[in-house]
Amino acid sequence: MSWGSGKGLAGLAGAGLTAMAASTAVVGGSVPMTTFSEHVAPIVFKNCSSCHRPGEAAPFSFLTYDDVRKRGRLIVSVIEDRFMPPWHAETGPLEFLGERRLSEEEIQTISTWVESGMALGDPKAMPPVPDFPVGWQLGEPDLIVRMDEAFEVPAEGPDIYRHFVLPLDLPEDKWVTAIEFRPGARSVVHHCLFFTDTTGRARKADAATPLPGFTRMGSALRGSGRLGGWAVGGNPRLLPEGLAQRLPKGADLVLQTHFHPSGKVEKEQSTVGLYFTEKAPKQSFAGVQLPPSFGALSGLDIPAGEANHALTDSFVLPVDVKAFAVSAHAHYLGKDMVMTATWPDGETRELLSIPEWDFSWQEQYTYKEMVSLPKGTRLNVTIHYDNSEENPNNPSDPPVRVRWGRESTDEMGSMTLRVIAENPSEMPILRKALKDHSRDVVRGRISDRISSKGGRDLGRRWLLQRLDRDGDGELSDEERAAGLRRLGGR
Ligand code: HEC
Structure with missing residues (x-):
């Protein structure tokens, strides 16, 4: 690169070295200056405003120049740390739908703008404030249910987890293609997981408390099925390839809602829209959950103070599959987790890596394109837990020994890959292998337990x-x- 001529310098600015361009902006009129209207607003409107607007869960709005200017320094620090926008999956070779991530260039543009004095620029260059969709995002649902009573969320205090039972009274089984969750008080609802209950246990637990819903996760959710979930900023999405999830007749829908008090008393009464398909789908999908859920015999036992306790599991695919989504689950001690696939030819790729687990952001990650995994591919999962004092999310101070359990102070841990069989007729082979795997894991735990003398453990x-x-x-x-x-x- 030549420093000898004026042309070289112009070339530098043009090459996107905006930091330099901005600091010299006052000198040369020809050097482009970073302004809100032209450079920053498009980034903020596209990546931040969907959550940072009135009535949403983010603590303040980013819809005007003043909104953003007031918090310029804070914004730079949270985007440089990649704390915002919230997105916990590491960028790997596989892309996800709805990925919330700023490019290095976008981060640089905002920080240059803040350092150079946060100019508004030409108001006429400002993009319009985006129109956020109102109403049902996937069209009118086939069934709409609403909590029959509002739950009052106090202004202050710790986060609240509560379960609400919504009777569906379906006279026959249904096939669900999507669920849209609409909180009544968006500013306090952080996330919500959906369960189905055909045992009546959840109804009973609800009836046993005077307030709407109930708190305990424990036995009231035993035997219930999962139907996905919603987190702040999440959009409802149809299952791909005409897939659908069975919703048994007579089942109750149970919402497990995580509230984050906002400083103001709020009344929450969520509405849920369910989308059905008339016919049973041509093929079914399976969740490859590693380690499988096996309750008290999981062997998950994290000593007090241990900062990097590992839980691992591994499974070899018995048939060719295509993966369409992946998710992860742990409670407050979860630290990092990764699922990899090792192809039969030895190549290894990450299917999902969450380097900093955050209990508040339980997302389902959907691949942009299905991932083909041939028979013989080995899936490996490693989950680490931090049960030391250093973990600010540790619910116990001082730390205590923690084992598997449904309460949020207990732990869980697994990653689930959702797959269809390349050849739908091979699905039973996959299901059988998953069952065998589960049994082998449990058998291994039992034999460990039998061999170890003493100990007052759960099994x-x-x-x-x-x-x-x-x-x-x-x-x-x-x-x-x-x-x-x-x-x-x-
Ligand atoms: C998916 C929703 C969502 C998106 C998108 C989002 N935020 Fe946030 N933001 C939140 C929530 C929720 C909080 C409150 C903290 C929390 O719950 O993690 C927050 C908090 C913040 C804070 C306060 C942090 C603190 O320490 O007080 C800043 C600053 C911020 N966001 C900036 C941004 C910027 C800049 C963008 C875009 C680049 C963005 N956010 C995109 C949801 C979002």
């Missing part, structure tokens, strides 16, 4: 019931050996 009562032949409340060496033989010999 103990279960084991005693089955293996304590003489009923003395202890497992003798003989009883242990017999138990292991039974496991191995099945």
Whole structure:
């Protein structure tokens, strides 16, 4: 590059070195200056305003020059840290729909604008404030249900998790293609997970408390199915390829809502729109959940103070599949998690990596294009937990030993890849392999547990019931050996 001529300098500014261009803007009239109307507003309107506007969950609006100028420095710090826009998946080779991420260039443009004094520029160059969609985003739903009573969220205090039961009273099974969730008080609803309950347990738990809904996650959700979820900024999306999820007749819809008090008392009464398809879909999909959910026998046991406890699992695909979405789940001790695929030829790629897990952002990540994974591909999952004092999200201070459980102070951990079989007739092979995998994992845990003496852990009562032949409340060496033989010999 030549520094010897004026042409070289002009070339520099033109090459996008906006930091330099802006700091010299006052000198040369010909050098472009970074302004709000021309450069910053388009970035903010496109990437920030959908959440940062009145009535949404973000704490303030970004719709005008003044809104943004007032918080210029704070904005630069949160975008440089990539705290905003919120997006927890690492950018890998595979792209997701609705990815919320600023490019390096966009970050540079905003920081240059802030450093150079935050000029408005020509108001006529300003793009219009975007029109945010009102009403149902996927058209009129087939079924609309609403919480029958509002729940009052206090102005202050810790976050609240609460479950609300919405009876659907469906006389027959339905196939769900999408769910649209519309909070009544968007400023306090952070996320919501949808469950179906056919056991009546959730209704009972609800009836047992005077206020709308109930708090405990525990047994009231046992036996319930998952139907996806919604998080701040999320848009409803149809399942791809004509897929649909079965909603059993008579099931209740249970909303698990996470509230973040806003400083003002709010009344929340959510509405949910369900979209059905008339016919059963031509093919079904499966969730490859690793590790599989196996409750108290999961073996998840995180010592107090341990900062990098690992949970791993691995599964080899028995048929060719196409993956369309991936998600992850853990509670407050979750630290980072990654799912990789190792192709039969040895190449390894990340399917989802969340380097900084945040319990508040439980998202379903949908691939822009389906990912083909041939038979023989190995899926590996590694989840780390931080149960040290250093973890600001640790619900216990000082830290305590934490095991598997449904309460948010217990832990869970798994990643789920949603797949269809390349050849739909091979779906039963995949389902059988998943079942076998689950059984093998449980068997491994049980044999670990039988081998380890003592310890008052969660599977103990279960084991005693089955293996304590003489009923003395202890497992003798003989009883242990017999138990292991039974496991191995099945
Ligand atoms: C998907 C919704 C969403 C989008 C998009 C979004 N924000 Fe936010 N923003 C939030 C929420 C919610 C909070 C409150 C903090 C939290 O809950 O994590 C927040 C908080 C902030 C804060 C306050 C941080 C603090 O420490 O007080 C700033 C500044 C901010 N956002 C800037 C931005 C900018 C700039 C963009 C665009 C580049 C953006 N946000 C895009 C939802 C969003």
